[in-house]
Each structure stands twice: as structure tokens, then as C-alpha cells.
Amino acid sequence: MPTAVLLPYWVDGIQKLKLAHQGPEPPAPGYLPPALRKDRESHVRRCLEQLRSKEKNIEKYIFLSQLKHADEPMFYRLCLDHMSEITPLIYTPTVGDACLQFSHIYRQAEGLFISYEDKGNIGSILRSWSRKDDARISVVTDGSRILGLGDLGINGMPISIGKLSLYIAGAGIRPHSTIPICLDLGTNNQKNLDDLLYLGLRRTRVSNEEMTEFMDEFMTEMSRVFPKLLVQFEDFSTEHAFTYLERYRHQYPVFNDDIQGTGCVVLSGFLNAARLSSAASGRALSDQRILFLGAGSATVGVATQLMSFFTLQGLSVEEARSRIWMADSQGLVYDARGPMAEHKKAFSRKDYSGPPIKNLVDIIKYVMPTALLGLSTTRGAFNQEVIETMATLNDRPIIFSLSNPVSLSECTFEEALQWSRGSVIFAGGSPFPDVGYGGVTRHAGQGNNMYVFPGLGLGAILSKASTVTDSMVETASLALADSLTAEEKAEDRVYPVLTRIRDISAQIAAKVIRTAQQERVDQNVALRDINDSELLKFVEENMWQP
Numbered sequence: 001m002p003t004a005v006l007l008p009y010w011v012d013g014i015q016k017l018k019l020a021h022q023g024p025e026p027p028a029p030g031y032l033p034p035a036l037r038k039d040r041e042s043h044v045r046r047c048l049e050q051l052r053s054k055e056k057n058i059e060k061y062i063f064l065s066q067l068k069h070a071d072e073p074m075f076y077r078l079c080l081d082h083m084s085e086i087t088p089l090i091y092t093p094t095v096g097d098a099c100l101q102f103s104h105i106y107r108q109a110e111g112l113f114i115s116y117e118d119k120g121n122i123g124s125i126l127r128s129w130s131r132k133d134d135a136r137i138s139v140v141t142d143g144s145r146i147l148g149l150g151d152l153g154i155n156g157m158p159i160s161i162g163k164l165s166l167y168i169a170g171a172g173i174r175p176h177s178t179i180p181i182c183l184d185l186g187t188n189n190q191k192n193l194d195d196l197l198y199l200g201l202r203r204t205r206v207s208n209e210e211m212t213e214f215m216d217e218f219m220t221e222m223s224r225v226f227p228k229l230l231v232q233f234e235d236f237s238t239e240h241a242f243t244y245l246e247r248y249r250h251q252y253p254v255f256n257d258d259i260q261g262t263g264c265v266v267l268s269g270f271l272n273a274a275r276l277s278s279a280a281s282g283r284a285l286s287d288q289r290i291l292f293l294g295a296g297s298a299t300v301g302v303a304t305q306l307m308s309f310f311t312l313q314g315l316s317v318e319e320a321r322s323r324i325w326m327a328d329s330q331g332l333v334y335d336a337r338g339p340m341a342e343h344k345k346a347f348s349r350k351d352y353s354g355p356p357i358k359n360l361v362d363i364i365k366y367v368m369p370t371a372l373l374g375l376s377t378t379r380g381a382f383n384q385e386v387i388e389t390m391a392t393l394n395d396r397p398i399i400f401s402l403s404n405p406v407s408l409s410e411c412t413f414e415e416a417l418q419w420s421r422g423s424v425i426f427a428g429g430s431p432f433p434d435v436g437y438g439g440v441t442r443h444a445g446q447g448n449n450m451y452v453f454p455g456l457g458l459g460a461i462l463s464k465a466s467t468v469t470d471s472m473v474e475t476a477s478l479a480l481a482d483s484l485t486a487e488e489k490a491e492d493r494v495y496p497v498l499t500r501i502r503d504i505s506a507q508i509a510a511k512v513i514r515t516a517q518q519e520r521v522d523q524n525v526a527l528r529d530i531n532d533s534e535l536l537k538f539v540e541e542n543m544w545q546p
């Protein structure tokens, strides 16, 4: 089996990467201990035993990273066979710690680092990637807003790596088709700048103008060197997230995971939650009142997706907008409050002009929300009083505590259950363990974009979409919402169980391909002529198996 170990080497002072294969393919018998020559299955158990022997999650992360380098198929075999155990170790919450400690736990090259000092020369750095023709998807971060942890600079690389591992595990994207990229445009994180082991440029972030010049060169060269590449922007700080999505989305196949992926996954969970709450209250979907805590890129992405869905249900744009309220660190967002960032304006309330309402309980009493969605990076923001107030107002309050990692979640699943006396319909951004309540095992949904980006990406890649349209994103959301089984519905789940991710990704991908066709952005036109079941089969057959 080939393994994807990347070894750095230098030509004329420029670092390049080459794939090193560990031993011949397949390994010559002498390289393997006798028991392994016949029996690979026992090695699965051996790897699992080694993983489980580590006490700290960060040690498990390091072990898994090294396993991926040494024996990639085995790493993905473990991911697929033990999805619920491994995902929190390679993704949120552990990936948050891996980012915080990246410069200290760094062992070997993985992915591409492109720094501001490479400006003018970005094309040659990209051309040093050894599998250019295979490249299909890249996750690109500039490390400026990693999860809710803020500006981590080059230490953000594990987020690109972690997301791509989920593309491979969750949707069967071929490992050698993925390129994790971290852009180093400096960092304003003093702790990193003072850290002698910090691996990035030791400078504060470049200006907006300098960044835009850099990004223009980067995107131009990316499309030249990797003409078939889909780019996922990840964890850019708020304004840059919006700016670069808008700047490139009509020119290249790109999407922003935090804006569009999150919008997509939260709409999906919200639709299932609204169905459950309506069974208790009889309230129509269009009568839901949604309050967000946090008014950043993720919140605006979700609010935009909800609004678009409500208009499809027959509401006017203004009626749809009127169902949505936002609160940020200064309280309720409303026009009369004064100047505000551009991205908040579309959802700033025009129907309130009193004094600022800063306290969340007061905001809830004013808005009377049926759903409270947290994307505020503020642990404890949904305290007992907040949840009790929501439970007083609603038979089944919808409370999604979506900030990552767990240490920044607005509340835990257990808190939400206890304080609402079991009535809550809950999802968290990170995984929360099951909780026994009233003699029943309750399951927290994981409202995380990881449920949709693998399938959305696979659909875009297989259809060879020239752009990723809003309708493709919306299709992915509705496909996920529709994917609940009868058993999952009976268990009050708002997202499917994670172990079904491959099936779900296949369904999402097939529907995304159909939407790409309807919008005529598909370049793989041969897929237009096959029926739905053939299309699903085509998708499944194209999923890489470890």
C-alpha cells in the first residue's frame, strides 16, 4: 500500500515536497514481521490498543497524525470503523488543542505553508506540490480566527489538515487529491510572537491592501497550477471571510465553510428541531422566532440561509428577516444603536429604538424567541437563568450551543437538559456525550459543518462545477435534513448518527450534482444523462475506500 509521507527538499533555496514511499509496494516480505505478512486485521487491533493507551487527547492526536504518515490506509480504516471515537480526536475539540500547541508538537511536513515572503513567487511554491494533476480540493486558512480561539497564525494548519481528513473519511475523497494550506500573513497574537518555537513569520499581520494583493496572486496561481481544484476557505477573521468569498466566488470554484457550510448544517438541524417543537406547540415553521448570540461570519451565514429558506416557503424577504434577531458583545443589534460592521447591517433590527438591551435574559424577554442559537465563542453565556427563561417561554425550546471547541461552548448538553427540565431540543458545535435524563438516554446533535462539507465537496468535484452556487449549498442542507431515519426521528435527533456519514455524503453529493446541472455550472455533462439511482451508484463507486 502506498503511504503519503511528504519529505521536504530544496532547489535553489526553494522548499519543495516529494512523496516518500516507505519501502517497495507492497512492502517486501522481509520488511514485515511474520505475523503481519498474512494478517492485517490484527494490526487494526494493535493500532487501536496503542491509541487507547494514551491518556491525553493531544497524545492521541499526535499518535494518529504519525499513523497517518506511516500507514495512511490504516489511519482511515480506524477513522471509518471507529468514527465516533476518532472524529473528536482529529477534529473538534482536540484539533483546537493541536492548533494551540502546533509549533511545539510539530514533527513532520504536511500540507503547504505559503507566507507573505513568498509573494511574487507563489506559483513556484504551488508547483512544488508533487501530485498536481491529482489535486481536487484544498482547505485554506490564514489562521486568523481558528474555531473560537482567535488569531493563531500559522498554528492554524491543523484545522486545514483536520477538515481534509474528514473529507477523506466522510466522503471518500482520495487522500492524494487533497491539499491542506496555511497562509502566513503574520499574526497579532503576542503569545505566538513571543514564543521562541513559533513556526510562523515573526511579524504582525499585513494590512488589508497587502493581503488582497497577496490573495489575488494566490488565487490566480492556484487556478493555474491546479485547474481542477475546489477551494474551501476556513477560519478567516470575520471581514476577510466575507470579502474574499465575494471577491472570488464568481470566478473560481470556492466556498467559505464558516459562512456557507455552517449556514447549511444549522438550517438542516433547525428544520428537524422545528418539527419536534411544533409537535409540542403546534407552531408553524414560519412563526419561529430565532435569536442568535454572536453576530459574526457564522451567524450571518446561518441567518442568510434561514432567510432564504423562509422565502422559499412563501414569506417575503422582509417577513423572513423579521423572524431573526442578533445579539453581539454589546447586546441586541439594532439600527438606532449606532455605527456597526457592514456584515451585521442586513439583520440589524429597525423596529426597536429604545435604550441598548445588553443582558441576554432581557433580550430573550423582549424577543420571545422559540430558538436560541449560540455562535459567540462565549463559554457559559447560556447560563441557568437563560435556559430557564427559554423553557418558561416554550414547551420545547430549541437551544443550539454551536461555538467550538467545547471549552467555548455556550452551555453543555447536560446543563441544557437539567435547566430546561428535559424539554430542550439541543445541538452543540462539538460532540457532547449522551445523557440519561428521566430514565431515557438523550442524544445531543452535533451541529457542525462537518456533516455537509464532505458531501458538498464531493458533489462539486464529481460534477466538475465551475462555481459553487447558493442553490448547491441549499440542496446540501435539505438533503441532510431529509436524511434522518425513522429510528433517529423517534430518538428526537436533529442530525443523523455520525457513523452514517458516508451514506449521507453520497446522498448529498448526488443531489448537489443534480443542482449543479440545473444551474448549468457542471462541466462533467455526461452525468446529466443518467438516472438518479445510477448517479448515486456513480458517486458511491467514486468514493475511496481505505
Ligand SMILES: NC(=O)C1=CN([C@@H]2O[C@H](COP(=O)(O)OP(=O)(O)OC[C@H]3O[C@@H](n4cnc5c(N)ncnc54)[C@H](O)[C@@H]3O)[C@@H](O)[C@H]2O)C=CC1
Binding pocket: 145, 146, 147, 148, 149, 237, 238, 257, 258, 262, 265, 293, 294, 295, 296, 297, 298, 299, 327, 328, 329, 330, 374, 375, 376, 377, 378, 381, 402, 403, 404, 405, 408, 428, 429, 430, 447, 448, 449, 450
Ligand atoms: N458549529 C459549527 O459548525 C461552527 C461553529 N463556529 C463557531 O462559532 C463561533 C463564532 O465563529 P464566527 O462567527 O466565525 O466568529 P466571529 O469572530 O466572526 O464572530 C464572533 C461573534 O461573537 C460575538 N461575541 C463575542 N463575545 C460575545 C459575548 N460575550 N456575547 C455575545 N456575543 C459575543 C462577537 O461580537 C462576534 O459577533 C466560533 O466559536 C466558531 O468555532 C463557526 C463555524 C462553524
Ligand SMILES: CC(=O)C(=O)O
Binding pocket: 146, 147, 148, 235, 257, 258, 403, 404, 429, 448, 449, 450
Ligand atoms: C466548525 C468550524 O468550522 C468552526 O468552528 O470554525
Ligand SMILES: [Mg+2]
Binding pocket: 147, 234, 235, 257, 258
Ligand atoms: Mg471553521
